[in-house]
Amino acid sequence: MMKSYVKFLSRNKLYATIEALGLSVALAFVLILVSYATAEYRVGTNQKQAKELYVAGSGDYLGMTWGTAKEFFPSIPEIKGWTRFGEYYAPQGAMIDGQYYEAKYLAIDPNFCQFMDYQCRGCAPDHLLSDAHQAMVSESFAKKAFGNANPIGRTIQCGKLQLKVVGIMEDFDREDLLNPYDIFVSMKLIEAKAQAMDQFGSCTTVARLAKEADPEKVRQTLLGKYINYWKEWKKESGGSDFMWGCQFVRWDQIHFTDDDVDIFKHGNRTLVNILLVVALVLLLSALFNYINLTVAQIGNRAKEMATRRLLGESVEGVMLRYLKESALFTAVCFLLGLLISWAFIPLFNSMLDTKIDLFHSFDLLWFLPLAYVIISIFAGILPAIVVSRFNPIDVVKGTIRMRSKMWFSKIFIVAQNVISITLVVMAITMMLQMKHLADLPLGYQTKDIVSIISSLDGSPEKMSILKNRLKALPEVEEATYGNANPIRSWGNGVHDDNEKLIGMLRMFMVDSTAMKMLGVRVIEQYCEPAYGKIWVTEEAKRAYGVSAHKPWFGMRMKDGKHEYEVCGVIADYHSGDALSENEKTEHNAIGVITPQQGGWAVLVKTRGDHAQALQAIRNTCKQVAKELMGVPAEMEAEYMDDTLKNNLKDKHNMMVLIITFMSISILISALGLFGMSVYYGNQQKRQIALRKVMGASIGDAAWQLAKRFLVSSLVAVVIAIPICVKLMQTYLMDFVHRISFPWWVLLAGAIFTLLIAFVSVIGCTLRTAMSNPIDSIKAE
Structure with a gap:
């Protein structure tokens, strides 16, 4: 029953390849991301109550x-x-x-x-x-x-x-x-x-x-x-x-709450939903491509279907035949999609920091056959309806072209281009935002600085031993210890004389060596730094009215001193990472600590190769831990630049995945446009030949072929722009430190998509336009 369909595909390898590639790749990513999303939404649901x-x-x-x-x-x-x-x-x-x-x-x-x-x-x-x-x-x-x-x-x-x-x-x-x-x-x-x-x-x-x-x-x-x-x-x-x-x-x-507690797994509902939506949109794009090319090829199978009708096959029989063919083709694409998904799972596990199992739950076991049935029907029903409207006598008379302008192919081309433009614009916006976060001024230096969280008890004697051993390394330029750093600071309350909370200080405590290492710039100095005093930023100075005549703020303590004694003013800096924001009542400060107070955090400035220096630091930390504690305990050691990058990992991975989907969507769209241009080029050969005989230039002939695709792309631009604006605004709202709305990205996305459409069809249209009109007329 399927021999004629297989033979048709073998004779039209280009269309079969484009359809199979687009649908298989889209199905692969849908399978991966549906599996990921299902697992994420099931976290915490396995307890009976x-x-x-x-x-x-x-x-x-x-x-x-x-x-x-x-x-x-x-x-x-x-x-x-x-x-x-x-x-x-x-x-x-x-x-x-x-x-x-x-x-x-x-x-x-x-x-x-x-x-x-x-x-x-x-x-x-x-x-x-x-x-x-x-x-x-x-x-x-x-x-x-x-x-x-x-x-x-x-x-x-x-x-x-x-x-x-x-x-x-x-x-x-x-x-x-x-x-x-x-x-x-x-x-x-x-x-x-x-x-x-x-x-x-x-x-x-x-x-x-x-x-x-x-x-x-x-x-x-x-x-x-x-x-x-x-x-x-x-x-x-x-x-x-x-x-x-x-x-x-x-x-x-709890899994999707904003409370990032170490004891719990923490998920990002926005990331899961975006990836799921993008994957489904990608699948729709591939389906549009498949349907578009299938419908476009109906004319090539018209004689076969007309013959079947003349031999007594009913309209319902022809429609059922198309649905069966769609089911066969979709089954093959599903198998290819499974193979592709298995190949890409390690990449997604790495980017999403997870472990994806395609068949980890019963949900996916019923999702696969249900998805197969829906896609098979969706992909086959429209071609079947179109075929059912053909009259066999039209095929015999040769008037099938007049009845098959296929206006709906333009709708599918527009839909594909809308998807491509949207993904291009979002990908560019994400790249700009990520670059902005990566280049965000911190107000202090992080280059070549390693932050270590010590596993020692924080005593000055033990911390001094660790510091001196680290300083002795050839890879280390300087080392000191204290409590926390600008990325890992803590909050201290500021109270008035009635003990009412009036603000918060984001603080960490280090000595002068660490301040020099971090490049903290002193603006004013009121007295010698001593334990118990703090450096306030320029912004905190203004907020609490600090001056040389009033080097203190906060409620008066029982000993007559104030809550915070200020030794000077430093330049403003950003605490936390690029996703952190100080509330209006939060201000930054650095507490003064001396080697006699000990601490649990070590800052090390390295020289030379980072990997080599980090390995040497970790080995030394383990050796010191074994000597002082009896066990070679690991100590958390990481370059501050890497910490800042890792804190942006979710956002960065979302950007990478969107770029990946964008590339695939553009590839599917471009292949579809190419396939359609080949079809329409072949269909319009006689018309182009007559135009050239009547004096039309090659350029005019090529434009007649290409304009329907470019006009469809322009329509897609008009439809996509408001969608892109809304999505860009929603995405940027998630960031405290965000870029100004990049209006030019909309123009860039439109131009890029139009360029892809032009490149996809220009080769075929020029070849058709440059062909000998006599040969085309003879063939007709």
């Missing part, structure tokens, strides 16, 4: 104190149960049989597994880690550290702490909201050293609500209890709030 679990938080951070649940939850009847967990900082890693392992620790309550529906082996899931010296290990860590041996009963050395392994926890999979952890310890370790109602945000508290409970009512109740308990916060908020509010977020909605 995910819709009844809520995490308490304050301000813009999901987390509270370790004592929050015990203090407040028993008096709230809507809360039927709760559990707690939080990271346990263990710089010593794990020593097992004399072997050192890097490990991430999570402190959990005894009911953690039962409450959160996690599986464990070797111990009762309803009462875990009843002893502070017990631990559980994840399946993957057990395999890495113990091999095939049974880890239960073995000992893990964590600094001075000895932990006995009593169970094995299942690994958290792709759909789990929690990030992977290696070792699970008892909450008693935290409770022994942490203040129950202090250290906000360090503990994640999960509550289970009654099915009929109103989460908003519970949130309001919690807020009232917070305000009543921490009465001192009333002074800072006017008595109506607590730490900028109270959060109570459902478990399966």
Whole structure:
């Protein structure tokens, strides 16, 4: 039944190749991104009672104190149960049989597994880690550290702490909201050293609500209890709030919240939605191309279909034949798409920092056949309808051309060009915005500077040893230590004499060596820098009225001093990364620290090759850690320039993916235009020949062929411009530091698309226009 269709494709290899390539590539990317999006939307949904679990938080951070649940939850009847967990900082890693392992620790309550529906082996899931010296290990860590041996009963050395392994926890999979952890310890370790109602945000508290409970009512109740308990916060908020509010977020909605908490996986809903929409648009573009070329080729199959009709085949039979052919062609494209997607999955895993599995869930198992049926029908129904309108006698008379001007092909060409223009404009806008963020003035130097987060205890003696060992390296020009840096700063409140919060200082503490290393420029100096004093920026000076006669601000302390004593003024700088914005009430300052105070952050200025210097620094840090702590603990070390770049990774990857889709869309559109120009060129040979016989030039003849494509492209430009403007405005609104609206990009995108259309059709049109008119007339 399909022999005639296969023969037709073999005789029209160009069209078959264009259709198959466009549809297969589009399907490949749709499969990848639908799989990615499905997995992202399923994160946090695998707990049986995910819709009844809520995490308490304050301000813009999901987390509270370790004592929050015990203090407040028993008096709230809507809360039927709760559990707690939080990271346990263990710089010593794990020593097992004399072997050192890097490990991430999570402190959990005894009911953690039962409450959160996690599986464990070797111990009762309803009462875990009843002893502070017990631990559980994840399946993957057990395999890495113990091999095939049974880890239960073995000992893990964590600094001075000895932990006995009593169970094995299942690994958290792709759909789990929690990030992977290696070792699970008892909450008693935290409770022994942490203040129950202090250290906000360090503990994640999960509550289970009654099915009929109103989460908003519970949130309001919690807020009232917070305000009543921490009465001192009333002074800072006017008595109506607590730490900028109270959060109570459902478990399966946390993944896409703005709260970027290390303990949870964090997704970008905007990125997922944009990629999904772009992939579907790309698929539509490929489908338009396929339908357009298929309909254009109807004239070439007219005699075959007319013969079938004359031999008794019904209109419905011919339509069904086209649908079957579409189903066959789509099946082949699906198979090719699967092969292409498998080839590109590693690239997408790298760009999206994920692990894509095409068949990770049941959702995709029903999506594939459903998508296949819809695409097959969509791709075959229009050609089938067009064929059904043909009368066999028209084919016999040779009047089929007059009935097949195919006005709808112009619609598809316009649609494809609208897609291409939109993607081109968005890609250029993204590149301009990313360049703007990369070149954003920081107000300090980052070149050749490495930031190290020490795993030592921060004592001046140990930090001095680490600093001196680093300075001795030939790759190191200078080194010093302090607390944080301009990228990693913290907030300190500024209060008036009534103890009301009137502003915030974004601060980090370093010595004069670090300030020189960072290129911080001193504008005014009121006194010698000393521990406890601060440098304020020019902007902060204006905000708090600081001067040589008033080198202080903030409320007066009991000792008669003010909250902040100022030793001088420095040039303005930007704290955080290129995506950060200081609120109107936030101002920058640098605290003075001396070597006698110690610190946990090291700044190192290197010389020569970065990779070589970074490796030498990391090796030295491990050696010093082994000498001072007994274990070769890794220390986080990264060039500040790389930190700034990595913080833009999501935005950069979105740009790269949009550029990729743009390139594919343009390729599909260009191939479609080329194929259509070949078809129309062949169809119009007799008309062009007669025009040339009547005296038309080659240019006139070529214009007659090319103008329909260029006019369609111009129509696409008119339609695309308002769409592009809206999308550009929406995209740029996400950035604090954004470029001015680049109107010229709209013109550039239009010109680029018109140029692609011109290049796609010019070769064929010129060849047709330059052909011998006598040959064309004879052929007719």
